[in-house]
Amino acid sequence: MTYSFISPPNAGRFVLSNATLPAAAVAGYEAPVVEGLVRADIVIADGVISALLPAGGAPVELAKSDLKEGMVWPCFADMHTHLDKGHIWPRNANPDGTFPGALEAVRADREANWSAADVKKRMEFSLRSAYAHGTSLIRTHLDSLAPQHRISFEVFAEMRDVWKDRIALQAVALFPMENMADAAYFADLVTVVREKGGLIGGVTRMSGDLDSQLDMLFRAAAENGLDVDLHVDETDDPAAETLKAIAQAVLRNRFGGKVTAGHCCSLARQDEETAKRTVDLVAEAGVAIVSLPMCNTYLQDRYPGRTPRWRGVTLFKELAAAGVATAVASDNTRDPFYAYGDLDAVEVFREAVRILHLDHPLNTAARVVTTSPADILGRPDMGRIAVGASADLVLFSARRWSEFLSRPQSDRVVLRRGKVIDRSLPDYRELDSVVGA
Ligand SMILES: Nc1ccnc(=O)[nH]1
Incomplete structure (x- = not known):
């Protein structure tokens, strides 16, 4: 003890x-x-x-x-994690701490090692840590490139059942949106997600195809009764405006499900007016935003031999002031996207307060790891006394x-x-x- x-x-x-x-x-x-x-x-x-x-x-x-x-x-709600990647650091570290370094190290590790037994062992380790720290509700993204989607969602469904009295678990299929072009793969992915009671996610990227990809995603989500949780604009490039495209697509498709966007780093790199227009659209579309401050300070603005000059986080206060549902979460733990972390919501809260200046006064700050994420995850019965x-x-x-x-x-x-x-x-x-x- x-x-x-x-x-x-x-x-x-x-x-x-x-x-x-x-x-x-x-x-x-x-x-x-x-x-x-x-x-x-x-x-x-x-x-x-x-x-x-x-x-x-x-x-x-x-x-x-x-x-x-x-x-x-x-007890805490941790609404954006990657339990399938957790703790692979000793086996496949990020060579330089950059985003491309993370992508490549994870790809290599996944293709070589992510059997059901491997994913399960690491996922259980993460859940035990989160439970010990006081968390009762977790949403994880699962890397869902074929054939990993079938392996990881099977393990997730088993873990959700085994852990149901300790941690309520949700899972989101994470895949590059370009891969929707492979119709057989996308149909199979949607089937797996629906069968396992998950959400559909994805990484959005600027391209001429983005609007049609989003239309296809929201149509599939609507037809299958799925909520959506996306990885969005995790870059310092101010030209990355897929958050705006997502809000527009939600409105254009009159999508009735819940939509969450994670990261949204580039919003903080845009001029005030451009950012304000997107913030207002996000509020109008009812898209919830989750900030991942620890991972963002780790990956963003990292260039060899150069000291980082910005914090990497989204316009958290501006979004909240516009009426957008906002929360913070762990993101990665001991993997190439974030070398550290232990799914401790107290650490996440402490770091979020410091990085996002949620202090002075701290009046409502406690909501960001309790009521706000629980509400966004559709569990208003959790995360509150x-x-x-x-x-x-x-x-x-x-x-x-x-x-x-x-x-x-x-x-x-x-x-x-x-x-x-x-x-x-x-x-x-x-x-x-x-x-x-
Ligand atoms: N920040 C991240 C982006 C994509 N995948 C991850 O695991 N983490």
């Missing part, structure tokens, strides 16, 4: 008293808010939050764990933002259905037999 700062009672009914909650991740509770934080007693009965009461207001006869103002968050919700909570010693954001919070306690879980992280040595050391 890892060191924990507190040991809540192993009781059917108990109170987490004198807790500090991020108001943005709490529903149906009114109390004075100071920089986005509220005080409360949380009553837990049979694994469910049965009451939210003013701090110190819970019945005295109940077993209590006094948080002494420590924070309590809902509310009466009637499952007591899936993360307890911290930190009382205020300054304390929370200054340490890794390694001594946090995770409750699932009101019970403390074992937060031990899997040992990297377990992966030596598949990826080497």
